[in-house]
Amino acid sequence: LSIAPENPVFALDSRLQQDTHVLGDFPLCRLLLSNDLNYPWFILVPRRSNITEVFQLSDDDRLQLWQETNTLAATLNTLFGADKINIGALGNVVSQLHMHVIVRYKVDVAWPAPVWGKVAAVAYNEDQLAGIRARLEGALGDDFQFAGA
Amino acid sequence: LSIAPENPVFALDSRLQQDTHVLGDFPLCRLLLSNDLNYPWFILVPRRSNITEVFQLSDDDRLQLWQETNTLAATLNTLFGADKINIGALGNVVSQLHMHVIVRYKVDVAWPAPVWGKVAAVAYNEDQLAGIRARLEGALGDDFQFAGA
Numbered sequence: 608l609s610i611a612p613e614n615p616v617f618a619l620d621s622r623l624q625q626d627t628h629v630l631g632d633f634p635l636c637r638l639l640l641s642n643d644l645n646y647p648w649f650i651l652v653p654r655r656s657n658i659t660e661v662f663q664l665s666d667d668d669r670l671q672l673w674q675e676t677n678t679l680a681a682t683l684n685t686l687f688g689a690d691k692i693n694i695g696a697l698g699n700v701v702s703q704l705h706m707h708v709i710v711r712y713k714v715d716v717a718w719p720a721p722v723w724g725k726v727a728a729v730a731y732n733e734d735q736l737a738g739i740r741a742r743l744e745g746a747l748g749d750d751f752q753f754a755g756a
Numbered sequence: 757l758s759i760a761p762e763n764p765v766f767a768l769d770s771r772l773q774q775d776t777h778v779l780g781d782f783p784l785c786r787l788l789l790s791n792d793l794n795y796p797w798f799i800l801v802p803r804r805s806n807i808t809e810v811f812q813l814s815d816d817d818r819l820q821l822w823q824e825t826n827t828l829a830a831t832l833n834t835l836f837g838a839d840k841i842n843i844g845a846l847g848n849v850v851s852q853l854h855m856h857v858i859v860r861y862k863v864d865v866a867w868p869a870p871v872w873g874k875v876a877a878v879a880y881n882e883d884q885l886a887g888i889r890a891r892l893e894g895a896l897g898d899d900f901q902f903a904g905a
Binding site for chain 1: 757759794809811818819822825826829830833840841842843844845846847848849851860864868869870873
């Protein structure tokens, strides 16, 4: 797959910016951590502008999004010992295309309901956030570039 | 892509069977219509047994699932004039891997919330169901085989 250079006008949606921490970049997607310690909740955002639906991506980008989604899902499943991984591209509120990849446990606060709008988010503190980053170190493969690294 | 023959022991989950109408088959997935006229809500189920997560599929099957998801999403978007397409593989209640592809409107009863668990399902009557089938005729491509056809 040939992934075109980042669109120079890519900008993360302001709502996503506000509700997440930037972890780094896969070849196509920015990886975000939802600022909600109720669940290990990750979000992939293709660094492309003006895309709201998966079928608007080029064929190469779409395959790459699917591959990054799949890699992330499998990695998180092992790393966090998930009972279930939830994957979803909804975008009813934030239209910029983004893919949720969420670790679910049978004992989490929303189980078995989907996480959206279920309980209020609980922000990570700095230590907890560092813990998540440390846990991901080395697990996401050579394709992943940590932010600030 | 080479799609292996249907696993002879594939059986649709009983809960999915109860809550949906079978529309037909793509090369990999059975296509279901959720029996809820609140939204044009479709579900793709790979005809494989003992699969609960996308990353458990073979590489070929996973690409095919993504392709069928994408084709269905683009087709429904045009056919139903969607404001947004919601795509999701959750599986917290029904563990058999299934992909939701849901047509959303800014005026639907749950907007902008996700559809799951929001309002009670309203079953289609026979005429409405025939209307949906007729609308899909010819739109899903030659790869799609209608049930009973």
